[in-house]
Amino acid sequence: xxxxxxxxxxxxxxxxxxLAVILVAPVVFIFIKTFxxxxxxxxxxxxxxxxxxxxxxxxxxxxxxxxxxxxxxxGTAIVLIRTKARGRRLLDALIDIPFVVSPVIVGxxxxxVYGINGWFGSWFADHGIQxxxxxxxxxxxxxxxxxxxxxxxxxxxxxxxxxxxxxAATTLGASSWxxxxxxxxxxxxxxxxxxxxLTTARSLGEIGAVAVVSSNVxxxxxxxxxxxxxxxxxxxxxxxxxxxxxxxELAVMSLxxxxxxxxLAPQRKEAR
Amino acid sequence: xxxxxxxxxxxxxxxxxxxxxxxLGDFWTSVTNSISLTALENTLVISLIVALIxxxxxxxxxxxxxRDEFAGKRVLTSIIDLPFALPTIVASLALLxxxxxxxxxxxxxxxxxxxxxxALLFVxxxxxxxxxxxxxxxxxxEVEEAAASLGAANSVTFRRVxxxxxxxxxxxxxxxSFARCMGEYGSIVLLATxxxxxSLIIYNDVESGxxxxxxxxxxxxxxxxxxxxxxxxxxxxxxxx
Numbered sequence: 243x244x245x246x247x248x249x250x251x252x253x254x255x256x257x258x259x260x261l262a263v264i265l266v267a268p269v270v271f272i273f274i275k276t277f278x279x280x281x282x283x284x285x286x287x288x289x290x291x292x293x294x295x296x297x298x299x300x301x302x303x304x305x306x307x308x309x310x311x312x313x314x315x316x317g318t319a320i321v322l323i324r325t326k327a328r329g330r331r332l333l334d335a336l337i338d339i340p341f342v343v344s345p346v347i348v349g350x351x352x353x354x355v356y357g358i359n360g361w362f363g364s365w366f367a368d369h370g371i372q373x374x375x376x377x378x379x380x381x382x383x384x385x386x387x388x389x390x391x392x393x394x395x396x397x398x399x400x401x402x403x404x405x406x407x408x409x410a411a412t413t414l415g416a417s418s419w420x421x422x423x424x425x426x427x428x429x430x431x432x433x434x435x436x437x438x439x440l441t442t443a444r445s446l447g448e449i450g451a452v453a454v455v456s457s458n459v460x461x462x463x464x465x466x467x468x469x470x471x472x473x474x475x476x477x478x479x480x481x482x483x484x485x486x487x488x489x490x491e492l493a494v495m496s497l498x499x500x501x502x503x504x505x506l507a508p509q510r511k512e513a514r
Numbered sequence: 515x516x517x518x519x520x521x522x523x524x525x526x527x528x529x530x531x532x533x534x535x536x537x538l539g540d541f542w543t544s545v546t547n548s549i550s551l552t553a554l555e556n557t558l559v560i561s562l563i564v565a566l567i568x569x570x571x572x573x574x575x576x577x578x579x580x581r582d583e584f585a586g587k588r589v590l591t592s593i594i595d596l597p598f599a600l601p602t603i604v605a606s607l608a609l610l611x612x613x614x615x616x617x618x619x620x621x622x623x624x625x626x627x628x629x630x631x632x633a634l635l636f637v638x639x640x641x642x643x644x645x646x647x648x649x650x651x652x653x654x655x656e657v658e659e660a661a662a663s664l665g666a667a668n669s670v671t672f673r674r675v676x677x678x679x680x681x682x683x684x685x686x687x688x689x690x691s692f693a694r695c696m697g698e699y700g701s702i703v704l705l706a707t708x709x710x711x712x713s714l715i716i717y718n719d720v721e722s723g724x725x726x727x728x729x730x731x732x733x734x735x736x737x738x739x740x741x742x743x744x745x746x747x748x749x750x751x752x753x754x755x
Contacts, residue, residue: 246668250582257578258590260571264636265596268608271618275611314517339522341690342739344697346713347732350720351525354532354729361528386521440598447601450699450713454720467603467700474607474704486611489604496599503599504592 269493276490279483287487292460296469297491299377303452303465304445307384311441315392316434320426322393323400340389348386349454352379377463379455387451388444392437399433400426436506443499447492466492532729544730553710554734560627560711561695564634569688571635572642573680579643580650594644597637602700605636610704625708633701638691645687646680653679685750689743696739 276284287293321327322334340348356373357363366373373379407429411421427434449467456463464472466488473485533541544550579591597605609632611617614624623629653676661671699713706714712735719728 249668253574254578254582254584257571257575261575261590261593264632264639265593267619268605268612268636269596269600271612272604272608333518336518336522339526342693342697342736342743343526344699344713344716344732344735346699346716346720347529347697347736348525350716350725350728350732351529353720354528354725355525361524382521386525389518389521443599447599447603447700449601449603449703450697450717453699453703454717467601470601470603470607471703474610485607489607492601492604496596496601496604500592500595500599503595 272486272489272493275483275486283483284487284490287484288491290484292464293469293484293488293491295460295462296464296466296488299380299464300446300466302377303381303384304442306381307388307445308438308441310385311389312392312434312438314389315437315441316396316427316430318393319396319400319430323397324405337390337393340387345383345387345448345450346454348383348451352383352386352451352455356382374455375457375463380452380463380465383451383455384445384448387448388441391440391444392434395437395440396430396433399430403429432506436503439499439502439506443496446495446499466495529729529732532725533733535729536726540726541730541733544727545734547727549710549715550712550727550731550734553712553715553731554738556627556710557696557712557735558738560631560634561692564631564638564695565688565692567631568635568638568691569642569684572639572687572691573646573684575639576643576646576650580647594640597639602637602698603703605701606633606704609633609636609701614705624705627709629705630702630709630711633705634695634698637698637701638694641691641694642684642687645683645690649680649683682750682754685746689746692746693739693743696735 288297318333318337322330353360353374355361355363356366356379358367358374360374363374371378373382403426407425408421411425412418416424447467449465449471452465453468453471456465456468458464458468458472460469460472470485470488470492473481473488475481476484533544545554575594579587579594609629610624612619613621613629613632615622617623623632658671658675661675662668666674697713699717702711703714712731716728716731716735719725719731
């Protein structure tokens with residue numbers, strides 16, 4: 243379809259203007275606001291004890307949620323694509339639940355199940371394990387909301403790779419374990435990596451679900467996104483400017499993730 | 515399956531059971547009281563509008579990224595993913611500062627539905643673009659050229675050749691955006707302080723300990739979301755025949 247120059251430039255202008263207003267301007271704004279009082283001020287905001295503890299909590303949540311969902315994601319993708327197990331279609335539909343259910347509802351659900359008055363809450367309480375209003379609850383919440391990413395990235399790749407090489411390996415006497423490590427995993431590597439990146443991004447940035455199960459006490463169960471929210475409602479020097487600094491800290495972490503995404507993207511096309 | 519049960523299925527079942535724990539009447543009240551109704555209506559209307567604008571703009575952006583050539587296109591292609599990577603609360607904070615009270619660009623959208631819409635357009639931007647882009651890349655331009663050489667005007671070629679090929683991708687991207695809008699919390703938490711939005715009402719209910727009404731509203735929100743998603747899928751499968 244040959245688009246006349248007038249239309250081509252119009253569409254380009256519309257697209258660029260839209261992206262500028264919706265996407266670029268807000269991100270640039272955060273950076274400007276952070277550094278308007280200088281680098282040292284911004285640095286002091288992200289190195290308060292509360293901010294450091296929030297940083298490590300966010301890292302801890304991601305460090306547990308991401309490997310769990312990666313293992314689950316690869317396993318589920320294999321079950322969905324490679325086996326004819328019964329209930330496969332049901333499983334396929336259920337995987338997407340976290341995409342449809344609001345994160346806040348996820349938080350509520352966890353309170354109802356693991357809270358003091360919840361279904362299993364009293365059992366955990368009797369054994370001295372606190373889940374709600376503790377990091378454990380925040381980790382479970384994050385696992386929930388970031389669950390589909392890896393499955394959804396790995397499954398199409400697995401489908402495309404086909405089974406020929408795996409069958410060849412089996413014919414040559416490889417055990418299913420060997421086949422998985424030597425043949426399947428290397429061929430779906432890009433899909434797994436991209437899934438990990440998306441899961442990590444979501445884990446670091448999740449707020450809705452973790453807000454509900456957090457006690458909102460600084461230094462204990464406040465992750466970085468929650469700290470941003472907390473600081474926007476705090477008046478004075480520890481308030482909005484500090485929120486911008488924490489926002490930038492999160493933005494930088496996510497830019498690193500985005501960079502990883504971009505580096506992986508062209509290789510994904512070659513793999514096809 | 516066990517993993518899925520522990521982390522996903524049991525909690526969702528708990529919400530549904532809590533919603534009906536004190537009888538059907540209480541459930542009905544929790545969904546149809548004036549606050550819940552306003553919140554559900556706001557959420558639904560804003561989500562539908564955002565999904566529509568998003569599908570149109572997303573398709574245009576995908577088109578420009580695939581068919582147009584200009585300097586900086588590669589950079590643009592990579593920043594499309596930014597909303598997936600950027601924590602939603604950061605988007606919320608940025609939009610509040612940029613388009614809210616004391617805005618440096620002179621627009622005060624604070625506390626309006628418009629700024630909520632802008633936030634939702636931000637977080638859902640990649641859905642349609644990322645779903646349309648690969649289809650557009652694979653689309654064979656020969657069919658379009660054939661149509662043009664047979665005398666079809668551009669508008670006809672677009673409507674008869676390009677759009678039918680893109681429609682499934684546009685619809686699935688839009689469905690994902692819509693679902694995201696209905697439940698979104700992080701990107702609008704700082705913006706929707708005056709406009710009742712379902713997810714924020716649910717949050718406040720949980721914080722104040724009224725979990726039954728929170729669960730009731732949750733079920734209401736889920737039912738509406740699923741009804742529209744199934745409707746969309748049904749319509750699409752009828753069109754596809």
